[in-house]
Amino acid sequence: MGEGAFVGVYAPNVYLVLGDGKAAFIDTAYGKDDEVRAQLGAWEALGSPPVAGIILTHRHGDHIGGAVRLHEATGGPILTSYEERAAVDAGLTGGKVGRVVRSGDTLDLGGTTLEFIETPGHTLGSLCIYLREDSVLFSGDMILGTGTTVISPDHGDMRLYIESLRGLLDYHAAVIAPGHGPEIYAANAKIQSLIDHRLDREAQLLRLIGEGKHTIGELFQAVYPELHPGLHDTARSQIRAHLNKLEQDGGVQMNREGLWSVRESRPS
């Protein structure tokens, strides 16, 4: 799939971070037998160090699928954000989240510190992890090595997503290790381009609504005239996520018939 595709062809990334004596997994893929074997094989090759956390960046099945089996094999606690806990627990079979974290909380692996950053947007409880000593930002699906992050209008939030991206600029990461696709070295340039892309789309939608496109269907036709049919539902939900943000910002409104219009500022 080319640029602008919503769903990357890249398998979910799983990271094993080793400090001086302790280790942590970041995400666990789907939990297929060969994946779990490979994950445990990498851990055993390091001498089976104590696992301080099996960190889940968010609730989606391609990130949490192996968590319970890694927990059973290593004894490490399953860890996610406070906000994501219930959704992760609902997605796990035979195990539960053992520790929840907030922004600023850390996990010490011995000379290697993982700092947690709550980054709502892709999901409301999405978590990024910053490896302080090496300036590596593990971004889950907040930032992808390829493709565009889906912001679900149901359990994500476009306004929070853009705010979370802005917050990540402050870290000046040397490298981003994403949930899918290859690592990203020009970290802040990448983050800024993602912010700009969303704000450009928002401006485009606002303009189209002003020009008389009042339904999601009409907006969809104007924004994505040649999109592959398999991506239509996702594209529509992206438009909806943008409209939710514009509505929160006071830029647009929806009437009882579900028609969108630009909100006129009242004369004072």
Ligand SMILES: [Zn+2]
């Ligand atoms: Zn995801």
